[in-house]
Amino acid sequence: MKNELDPGKILQAYDNIMAHGTDTEFGKIYEGVEAFSDYDGYNVFMRGNGVELKVGFHNTYHLEYDQEHLRDSFLKKVALLAK
Template sequence: MKNELNTAKLLAAFEVVMDKGAKTEFGKMYQGVEASTDYDGYNVYLKGNGVQLHIGFHNTYDLNYDQTHLRDSFLKKLDALVRNTVLDDHH
């Protein structure tokens, strides 16, 4: 996959899930997206609908999925989480 993802937006989506989500065994779940982090916070993970996203140090990322349409809908969902939160905050 050569198209670059906006890691700032991905991290913003992670923050939304961590802020608004319900506790799970690994992290928090919000609107079908689960967010978690490793013990030192250098690696964050977002997953849902058959897609796993790992964001590491220096904004590196690894996106794992079986089907392109699942990846696309997952990324759209993350984008919507960020967009809707900005609208909710009325800034």
């Protein structure tokens, strides 16, 4: 990826999803992005449209996806949710 992700913006998007989303089995979903955390809250996850993003301790992150265009679309949506 050209640009590194801003974990602060990712966490803003996560907070927005948790505040405005509807309940799912794992967490909440808003605007097509599901957000949830592990039991201790150290890791947060967001997923949608075939992409999963994990943000861990010390602002580390990992993106899993099969196609770059899906990743790009997902990251644009996350950026909009961070506003």
